[in-house]
Amino acid sequence: MRLYDIESPDQIRSLTIPQLNALAEDIRHFLIHSISKTGGHLSSNLGIVETTIAMHYVFHGPQDKMIFDVGHQAYVHKILTGRSTLFPTLRQLDGLSGFQKRKESVYDCWEAGHSSTSLSAALGYAAARDILHQDYNVVALIGDGAITSGMSMEALNDIGAQKRKMIIIFNDNNMSISKNHGGMEKRITSIRSSRVYRNVKQDVKGSLDHNKFGTETLKFMTAFRDRLKKGLIDAPLFEEFNLDYMGPVNGHNIAELIKVFETAKEHDGPIVVHVRTKKGKGYSFAEQDTVGKWHGVSPFNIATGQSLMKLPPNEKSWSQIISDALIQLAKKDPKIVAITPAMAQGSKLMKFAKMFPDRFFDCGIAEQHAITMACGMSLGGLHPFVSVYSSFLQRAYDQMNHDLARMNLPVVVGIDRAGLVGDDGETHQGVFDIAMLRSIPNLILSQPKDAKEAYDLLYTAFTSGKPFCIRYPRGQAIVPETIAFDSIPIGSWTKKQFGLQPKGIIIAYGPDVERIEHTVQENEYEMIVVNARFFKPIDEHLLTSLLNLNLPIYVFETDVTMGGLSSAILEFQNQYKNKIHILGISDHFVEHGSIRALRKNEHIDLESLFKEIDAHG
Structure with a gap:
């Protein structure tokens, strides 16, 4: 089947498993070649090909609601819903969006760009369905990075309490954008690495292979749950939220996925299907990536993996300029610490993390926590710098107001990707932070015109003793060979x-x-x-x-x-x-x-x- 011939998911339901496997390979080849020309989110989509095919094979959109958390990994979904011919326009003005978009297709029932909204949205759909006496499935696919955020925890808690019929597909690739962090991730890792997990994983495959309808599978999974609860290994996170659990399942085995999804579809109540995938599967450079370089890419050479976008030797990205200045200041001030909510690679803080591992904190997708933790660090005597994208800072407004500004604490907030960011679209444009922050007392809000002024503002921020925000855009600037630090009078033009x-x-x-x-x-x-x-x-x-x-x-x-x-x-x-x-x-x-x-x-x-x-x- 040619990808350009696919107009709806109905067409793939007549295919055999070998034909579906061939379709998966065609999609990977298509994604690599298409994204190499336009740029876009590559590795996350390469890792979810078979899972998305199985979802559309089992569930029937647009009646069934399929929600992809964040939405950046919905490229395969777009292909299967008849949009492959639009990929040359991906993320271009008036072209195909890089995320789910309701006005783009009836198959897109939700749209986002920030993480961890899918579970709440799915529960909302399930509640509406039940109250209105309708009949459809609600499916939310969420990754192992997004599921550790506070909003996801809130949703899981309520899903377990309401007990409405819905399916959560937990995409476990051990890497959201970069390596995951935190206690929740360690909990998931303990399940992955345990002997019972490995034995059960083999038993799952055997049970599925010998069972046409999968009813025994759910019984087996229940037995697995009981074994977990007896203390053989820690019970999965989901069990503690009163959710039924199936898995782990090989996220690249279409036959196995179809059987598990069919079983989950018949389950009465909320159920989690745990699928294991490899981010970047099918493209060696993306498979080997451990820091998130291949999460979102600009156009690149497929053979070499090299970006086609080259900076002049005297230019650096604004993120790099701020990071370089921060490192210079941190060499002289051992109290300076850097915090990022899961954006170390994008914020160019990897070098800082390597040079000062005890003074670098990647707190995961948790902007609210990042700001308030910085406040605690400040009160404890440290000099925190928080790097956060402008569009994601929206999630921490209360912390900026209630915790940081109200207590008038000396914390420096680097607002990265300020202004228009371009191809990621309306969910990522950093155009609201000035209006959002200007009304908050005590906050200082600034933006440099060049690299020298960026250095000076950062120096001024750390010496001001006040809550100080420095915003800087996506893009690059000319960097002199040497830059000295000078203080700038606060509020001066x-x-x-x-x-x-x-x-x-x-x-x-x-x-x-x-x-x-x-x-x-x-x-x-x-x-x-x-x-x-x-x-x-x-x-x-x-x-x-x-x-x-x-x-x-x-x-x-x-x-x-x-x-x-x-x-x-x-x-x-x-x-x-x-x-x-x-x-x-x-x-x-x-x-x-x-x-x-x-x-x-x-x-x-x-x-x-x-x-x-x-x-x-």
């Missing part, structure tokens, strides 16, 4: 005047400041360009002097305007009469696409800025 009689004022922040300065100079505009490197507090003294010039002001904002920098300026400007023009993201979610395409689409590119200036010049 800088300005640069072009021409003797400026006709207007541009207020911007981040890397756009230098781009704007270059364009102004190159095109001989007479303007004042302001580097608004602090969002809170703002430089009221400089802003007052600028407003007194009675010139038009252009606020160039690459985040949401509601509650952002422009709001702060308008609040302060209320008693002045200057004409203020605002360019920024209006009240909506920004979907996927390249950053360049999205900026043009949102009218927050330099061309749009200078068109606005020319129109009012």
